[in-house]
Amino acid sequence: MAFSSFPFILLFLPLAALGYNSLRGRPRASMLWLLAASLGFYAWGRPTQLVWLVGSLGFNHLVDLGLDASDTTRRKPILLVGLVGNILFLAALKYTGFLLSSLVPLWGGTAPQINLVFPLGVSFFTLQQIMYLVDRYEGLVARNTLLEHATFVSLFATITSGPITRTKLLLPQLRTAAGASDEQIARGLGLFALGLFKKIVIADSFGQLVGGTSTIEAWITSFAYSFRIYFDFSGYSDMAIAAGLLMGLTIPENFAAPYRSRSIIEFWQRWHITLSTFITTYLYTPLVRSTRKVTLTRASMATLTAMTIAGLWHGPSWTFVAFGMFHGVGLVINQLWRKKVKIKIPVFIALPATLLFVNIGFVLFRANNLTEAVHTVRHMLSRHPTLGIDSLRVTFATSGQAAMIALPVAVGLLAALVGPTSRQLVEGIQPRPRHALALVSLVLISFVFLNSSIAKEFIYRAF
C-alpha cells in the first residue's frame, strides 16, 4: 500500500492513528495495535513477504538476547554473527543475481538468470536492525522486548523507505505512548498534505518530462529527473514523518533543501540525512577508526569505500556502485579543497556547480546500465543537434496536459531553489481559517492529480 494511494489516505492512516491515539497511556496495547497495523500494511498486496520480515525480526531478537551475556568476550562474536547474518540476509535477497552475473563470467561461465522480487523495504529495515545491534553492543540502548523491537522495526511509517530511525529516538516514544496532541495532528495533516502535493503534483509532473535526442532535451530530461527524485523522496519522507506526527511520534528529518547546497559535503548533510548519518556513524567512522593513524589519505579512502557501499545499498546494479563512487570522489575532492586549497568559492559558482555535479550523479542513478549512462552523458555533451524540443513536445501532446504539468514544474523549481522547506512551512501552521483553506486546497489538488493517471510509484520504493 503506497502512502500516495486513496486506501492509505482515506482508510488506513486515519484508522491506524485513531486507534493508536485512543490507546494513549497504554504502551503495550498501543504497541500491539501499531504492530498489527504495520504488519497489515506490510502484507498488503504481497502477504508472502511477511515471512522475510518476521524471520529477520526473530533472528535479530535472538542476537539481541545474546548481547545480554555478561561475559564480554562473547558479546563481540555475537554482534559479528548478527551483523554478518543481516548482511547475508540482505545480500541473498537483493544481490544474489547481481553477484552471480558479475562474478560467474570472470570464470568464463554463464550466470543463471535470477530475478528475485525482494521484500519491500528490506534495505531499510535491515539497516535499522544493524544500527540497533551496534547501539546495543556499545551500550547506547537497553534491550528491547520482542514486541518493542517488532513494533519499532516494522513501523508502517518508516518500513518501506525510511527515514532510517535509531531505536534510541523512537523507542522511548513508543514506551510512553503519549499519543498525538491537537497541535501535532495539525502539523501532521499539514506535512502530509505537503508531502502528498510534492509527490503527486510536483514529482510526477517532472516525471512527464522525458525523452528527446537533442542536447537540450538530454539536459532537460536529466534535470527533470533530479528534481523528480528530490520531490518524490522528500515528499515520501514528509508523509512518513507526518504519519508519525499523527500518532505523536517524532521521526527524524530526511531533507533540508539539498539543491541549495554549496558543496558536495553540504549536499550530503541535506540529502537523505538519515542515510548520511548511518554512513557517517556506522561505516565511515569505524573505517577511519580501524586505521592506526588518521591521515587525509586514509580518511579519503574511507569516504570512497563508505560511499561505494552506500551506492550499492541502493540496488543490485553497477550504476548504483558508480553513483556511490562518483559522490565519493566528489566528497574527497571537496575535503581536499577544504584542507589543502582553502580558497572559498563564491556562492554564485558553488551553488550551480554543486547542482550540476549532483545532476550528473543522478544520470548514473537513473540509467539502467553503465552503457546507457555513458550514452546519456555523451548526449548531454554533444553539439549536434543542440536545440529542438520536438520529442518533449510529442510527450506533452500525447499526455495532452502540457499546461497542467508546466505549472507544477515551475512551482517545483521555485520551491526547491528558493522557497521555504516543508519543515519551515509546517512550523508556521497556525489554527487560522486561511491556513485551513491552504491545506484543504493542497489536498484537493493532490487528490485530483492522484486520480489522473500521471501518478507514479515512489522511486525509493524499489530499494
Next chain:
Amino acid sequence: MTFKRFNILVISLVLLATSAIAGFGYVTDVYGVYRSTRGRRMAPLQNERLFKYLFAYDYIPTNFDGILVGSSVTGNWETAAISGHHIYNASLTGGNATEERAIVEKVIQSKCPSLVLFSIQPYLTETVGKKTVFMEESQRWAGLGSLQVFKAYFIKWQESRGRRRREFSPNGQDDYDPAMFNRALRAKQENTGEFVVEPGALADYKAMVASARRCGAKVVAFIPPIETDFWDLRPDAYHRYFDLLRTAFEPTEPIIDMNGPDLATFRADTTNFTDGIHISSAGAQQLISYLERRLSAVGLNPRN
C-alpha cells in the same frame, strides 16, 4: 480558533469538497460509466482514446449494434449514414490494433454487437501496445475528479458557449481538420518499400477479429481506398499487406476492397484525399454510401 477546531475544519472541508467533486462527476457522468447511458447522446470531448475506451463499457453496447474498427483513415466517416444499423465509429487517430482490440473486447464483454466492420489499413499493425495510459480499467474512477475530466468539463463548456467547434459526433465520428495531417504524413505515403508489420499488432488484430466472431457478431472487413498516385508507387507491397491481413478472416466473411475498378474515379480524384490515405469530408460521405451499398449487397442491411 483552537488546533482541535482547526483539525476538525480541515478534515470536514476535505471530505465535503471531495464528496462534492465526486458527486458532480457522478451526476454529469461524461464517460458514461456510472449511470445508464440508454438514449443518451455522448460525444468524446477530446482525448478520444479515453472516451472511446470508457464508452465501450456501456454507451456503445447499450446504444449501438455495430462497431467500425480503424485508425484516423476511417475516423471522419459518419457511420450514422449507414441505414439499418447503429454503428459506432471506434476509429482512433494514430490508433493501432492493440488499442482497437481493447475497445472491441470491452464492448463484447457487455453485449455482443451484431456487426463489426474491420478496416484493413497498414497503420493499424505498424505498432503494438497502447499509446496511452488512459485506456485502462482504473480510468473508470477518473470521471469522479481528475485532470482529464476537468478538461472535459472545460471543453463541454466551451462547446456549449460556441467557443469551440464540436469535433466528435455521438457516433464517434471525428470531424477533424485535414490540415492536422501534415506534409510529413504525405511524405510517408511516398515511401515505396514494404509495410512494417509488428507481429504483436498482427496478433492483436487477429485476436480482435476472433473475439467478434466468437461472440456471434457478423464480421465484415473493408480495405479503404488509396489515392491512385500513391497506390501506384507500391502496388505489390499493398497487395502483400492486404493478403497478409486477409488471413485474419474466414473465407465466408466478406472483404470489401475499395481499391477496385468501381472506385477508380474516386481514387484518381485527389480532392477526395488529404494526403493519399486520409479522406476529405466530401470523400468520406461518398465512401459511407458506397459501404452501405456493399453491405446491402451481402445482405447486411435489413432495409434492403
